[in-house]
Every structure is written in structure tokens, then in C-alpha cells.
Amino acid sequence: METIPHWIAGKPYDRAAERHGDVYNPATGAVQARVAFATPAVVDDAIAAAAAALPAWRATSLARRTKIMFAFRELVDRRKEDIAALLTREHGKVPSDALGEVNRGLEVIEFACGIADLIKGEYSENVSTEVDSYAIRQPLGVVAGITPFNFPAMVPMWMYPLAIACGNTFVLKPSERDPSAANFCAQLMMEAGLPPGVLNVVHGDKVAVDRILEHPQVAAVSFVGSTPIARYIYETGTRHGKRVQALGGAKNHMIVLPDADMELAADAAVGAGYGSAGERCMAISVIVAVGDAGERLVPALRERIARLKTGPGSDPGSELGPLITGAHRDKVKGYGDAGVGEGAKLVMDGRGLRVAGHEDGFFLGPCLFDGVRPEMSIYQDEIFGPVLGVVRVATYDEAMAMVHAHPYGNGVAIFTNDGGAARKFVAEVEVGMVGVNVPIPVPMAYYSFGGWKASLFGDLHIYGRDGVRFYTRTKAVTSRWPDPRFRGVDLGFPQNK
Numbered sequence: 001m002e003t004i005p006h007w008i009a010g011k012p013y014d015r016a017a018e019r020h021g022d023v024y025n026p027a028t029g030a031v032q033a034r035v036a037f038a039t040p041a042v043v044d045d046a047i048a049a050a051a052a053a054l055p056a057w058r059a060t061s062l063a064r065r066t067k068i069m070f071a072f073r074e075l076v077d078r079r080k081e082d083i084a085a086l087l088t089r090e091h092g093k094v095p096s097d098a099l100g101e102v103n104r105g106l107e108v109i110e111f112a113c114g115i116a117d118l119i120k121g122e123y124s125e126n127v128s129t130e131v132d133s134y135a136i137r138q139p140l141g142v143v144a145g146i147t148p149f150n151f152p153a154m155v156p157m158w159m160y161p162l163a164i165a166c167g168n169t170f171v172l173k174p175s176e177r178d179p180s181a182a183n184f185c186a187q188l189m190m191e192a193g194l195p196p197g198v199l200n201v202v203h204g205d206k207v208a209v210d211r212i213l214e215h216p217q218v219a220a221v222s223f224v225g226s227t228p229i230a231r232y233i234y235e236t237g238t239r240h241g242k243r244v245q246a247l248g249g250a251k252n253h254m255i256v257l258p259d260a261d262m263e264l265a266a267d268a269a270v271g272a273g274y275g276s277a278g279e280r281c282m283a284i285s286v287i288v289a290v291g292d293a294g295e296r297l298v299p300a301l302r303e304r305i306a307r308l309k310t311g312p313g314s315d316p317g318s319e320l321g322p323l324i325t326g327a328h329r330d331k332v333k334g335y336g337d338a339g340v341g342e343g344a345k346l347v348m349d350g351r352g353l354r355v356a357g358h359e360d361g362f363f364l365g366p367c368l369f370d371g372v373r374p375e376m377s378i379y380q381d382e383i384f385g386p387v388l389g390v391v392r393v394a395t396y397d398e399a400m401a402m403v404h405a406h407p408y409g410n411g412v413a414i415f416t417n418d419g420g421a422a423r424k425f426v427a428e429v430e431v432g433m434v435g436v437n438v439p440i441p442v443p444m445a446y447y448s449f450g451g452w453k454a455s456l457f458g459d460l461h462i463y464g465r466d467g468v469r470f471y472t473r474t475k476a477v478t479s480r481w482p483d484p485r486f487r488g489v490d491l492g493f494p495q496n497k
């Protein structure tokens, strides 16, 4: 059976792995490969490779860094079907969804191609007589990224292209569930001209993560994953003196006002609720139907959900793939059971789905609950599967109070034709990313991505201009050329003249 190796100093790491994990094909339920799990010593080797590559890389001209980034962009674009195929094989998402992921990652690489402009500093002439001041942005050093299973290509691309373009060297610890895309892209980076050691990939679990968090040569950590781990990464990383941004989980609400176009709202909710089998941090998982909106929306949802096709990515008709593991499928299914037990009405029940020829795959059909109440676990918890709940409330204010009472604040959407209501919502809502008649408002690469409350620990969002700020530190310089006129000892605090 194939063993997926680490990628260190520009090549597959050749020392035999002491620890391994299984990589499943979620559509068949079979183990298809083993992945090496890093020990602390392997992580140390990756960080040493990144540290060794740092002096030359940070001294590499912006012109050269830009050329490499453009070349990488071309290679990812040319090989995007191959990357998408790896995602379907290991994550299970259907090919159109996998290709969408690669295309959104590509946009961040394109943003990083503009590094020469993004990293510009500031200059002021004559801040005092014949004294000039300027500020420059410099890389942090060796930085690390720790990423989740649900976007194995895109989420790492939120991090390493920009970090590397800024002059840092990088150690990526992708999800151990779908590790191949990271290695593939690291190899493309080499083909694009990146020197060995600038981008390294270590695979593994908590052992690898903990070594990254405590290693004195790691200056900063970007994390994307679930909220309990994000909190742990933030607290542990900052305790070890690192700059940390840690993006966590979500429970994204979609508010539907009675004046909304219900057909549009139903299309949007089904796409955003069940796309990627609900395994997206920006998935809609709760619909808050205001006034009589639920009366018209729920039948429209049922009709669409009944037509959805759940199946393997190898079948071109499949719209939803399997979940990532059998354990996760059982957990999500358990929420279906819990919702029934808590008194919500299960209007579409995908729990018994069997996919012919793929009986051992980790499939679960779409489930829709109506009559969900805030105290239920299916409302409180991030389910991360194809389970959508409808809560019915009488007023806009009640809907807003629910969003505000929820611990997560990643994404939210409002569906309405009332521009005034939408504008008020955008101004008031305490959530990091907001959609107006847009169900998955993932910001463009030139804006930054990040939630509020329990969806992000740290001060800066990821990619976009916040990404450049995160991966650089500012140095302010005050400069005067020696001039005999300014001779003489003065113990006073320097003042501008």
C-alpha cells in the first residue's frame, strides 16, 4: 500500500516513518493509503529546512518572488483537474465542487502575485529638518500553517502563497485525512522555481502540531479548524511567544424575511446547506424564517431536496458526496436522531440512504428539520454534515437576537427584497462575513476572510491585506545624514524642529 511521505527541503522525506495514519476513500469506505505521521524529530527537520532556506529567500528580490508566484499560478491552473481528482479521492467531494475549491484557492495565489505592491512601505521626507522617516514591512521568519480536512487544497492556499511571497519560509501541517493535495502543490511550487526548504509539508496529528506550537524557531502560526482546537492553538501558540491567527467552527444562519423571493431563497439554502455534504465552514446550517416565510419556504426546500442525488464523485450525476469518515457520518446521523428526540419535525430523512455499489461508503442523505428551537442540540452545535434546520420566528428582531445569542460568528446571510432591512442588518449583525441574498459570502482574495466570536481567535483575518499584515512586521526608520551643523551634546528628549 502507498505511503504518503512528508515533503521536506524540496523532496519527499526519505527516512522510514515510525508512525502512520490511514487514508480512506470515503466513497468506498476502504483504506487506500497510509500517511506518515511526524514525530517531533521530523517536525524539527522540517523547521530546520525552513530556517536554512530563510536568509536567501528573504533576500530574494520582489521581482523574482513575483515571477515564481506567477509560474505557480500557471501550474495550478494547468493541473487543477489533477488536484481536484485528489480531493475527490481522499475527501470525497464531487468533481465540480473539488474544482470550485481549487479555483477559489487559485484566486489567493493571484492575489499573492501582486506582492510587490502589497508589501510597499511608507516614506516621509523632512519629518524634522533634514530628517526622513520610513516604514518597511519585513517577513517574520519561519511560519507554520495547520489546516482542516474539508478544503485540503484551498485552505493551505489561503496561507502559504502569501506568507512565502512576503519573504517567509513555511511549514504546512495539512489534515491527516486528505494529505495528498498538499504534497502535490508543494511539488508544483518547486517546478515554479521555489528553492528547496521554502515550503515544507509535515503530515500527522497532535504530536506534530504540538511540536510546531512549542518550537522556538516558528514565529507565527495560522490555523483553520474546529473551535476547541482553534482555542487550544491560540492559547498554546501565544504562550510560546508566537503570533497566531486561529479560525474556528461555525453555525451559519440564513435569515429569510417574508418579502424575499422564496424560489431564490430555497435554491440558495439547498446549495449552501447540502453542497460538499454540509462539510463547509461557510455552509448554511440554520434557516430563520420570519413571519409567514416558513409556510412557503419549507415546501420549496422539500421539493428541491427530494431531487438531490447523493453518490460517489465517480458518478457524474452525484451532487453530494460521502462524509469524511465513518465515525463522522455516525456522529452526524446521531444529530438526526437527537433532533427527532428533542421534538423537531424531520421533514426530509436521509438517515437510511444506501448507495448501490457503495454500501460501505460514508454516505448520509440530506436531512431537513422544521420547528427547530434554540435549546436543541441540532441548533446549538456545529453538525458539519447534510442536516439543515428551520427555526420559525415572528419578527426580524427575534431573528437578530438568535444570531447574536449564538456563540459562533463566522458567516450569516439575509434574504429579502427590502434594501432598508438589508442595510440595517449589515450594520447591526455581529458576524464576520455577511451575505445579502448571497448564501455563502466567502470574501474575494483581495478582501480578508474571518469570523467573529468563537469563530476566530486572534486579531487579523486570513489572506487579503490582513494576510500581508499577519505575515510581516513593520520596521520604522528615522534617518539623517551626518551634518556638522547638528554637533553638540543634548540630553533633552529628541524634538522635531
Ligand code: NAD
Residues within 6 Å of the ligand: 146, 147, 148, 149, 150, 151, 155, 173, 174, 175, 176, 204, 205, 206, 209, 210, 224, 225, 226, 227, 229, 230, 247, 248, 249, 250, 280, 281, 382, 384, 410, 451, 455
Ligand atoms: P480539526 O480541528 O479536527 O482539525 C484541524 C487541524 O488540527 C488538523 O490539521 C488536525 O490534524 C489538527 N488537530 C486535530 N486535533 C488536534 C489536537 N487535539 N491538537 C492539535 N491539533 C489537532 O478540524 P477538521 O475536522 O479537520 O475540520 C473541520 C472543522 O474546521 C469545522 O469545525 C469547520 O467549521 C472548521 N473550518 C473552519 C474554517 C474557517 O475558515 N473558519 C474553514 C474550514 C473549516
